[in-house]
């Protein structure tokens with residue numbers, strides 16, 4: 001593992017130096033099966049935001065399926081790598097801070113993978129309340145949640161009770177399954193969940 005100068009994962013510099021050195025142990029190098037299935041089974045394209053997109057593999061799947069997708073990341077090195085990897089879909093990736101970003105149109109879907117667990121537990125409430133602010137009633141928060149007790153991070157696991165207490169005030173869980181194609185770091189502790197924004 002390379003030696004890194006930055007240890008605070010709330011800062012841009014933390015992520016930039018890891019992307020610059022291609023040290024990305026969270027990266028799945030593709031779209032997880034549960035999300036592929038979700039997109040295939042959706043009845044209509046959904047206006048989608050991907051916060052903290054990293055290399056943004058999901059962008060190509062969504063754009064090729066006719067979905068309106070915006071992927072954001074606050075780290076310039078992540079944005080540059082994603083744009084390069086996405087070629088014709090590079091314009092879907094925007095450098096922006098999740099906590100400041102204002103979508104151009106009303107969202108129908110937020111996709112979560114390795115963003116909640118990338119930031120320390122002290123940020124959990126801010127993330128959950130921003131998800132709730134960004135989605136209208138009926139909107140969906142879908143993706144992958146690392147439910148685990150971890151002494152340190154990232155990735156920072158979250159206890160199931162904590163996740164429920166964060167989300168249940170504004171969302172209803174309508175689907176949950178243990179993920180079967182997790183990368184090693186998440187294996188056996190990663191859950192696919194679909195949450196619907198309450199009225």
Ligand SMILES: C[S@@+](CC[C@H](N)C(=O)[O-])C[C@H]1O[C@@H](n2cnc3c(N)ncnc32)[C@H](O)[C@@H]1O
Nearest residue numbers: 015026052053054073074075097098113114118
């Ligand atoms: C662990 S990586 C996950 C990347 C991607 N979602 C994936 O599954 O491969 C976390 C990402 O969140 C980004 N990030 C962290 N804080 C952010 C913020 N406040 N706004 C936007 N992006 C942020 C980082 O730059 C990094 O690319």
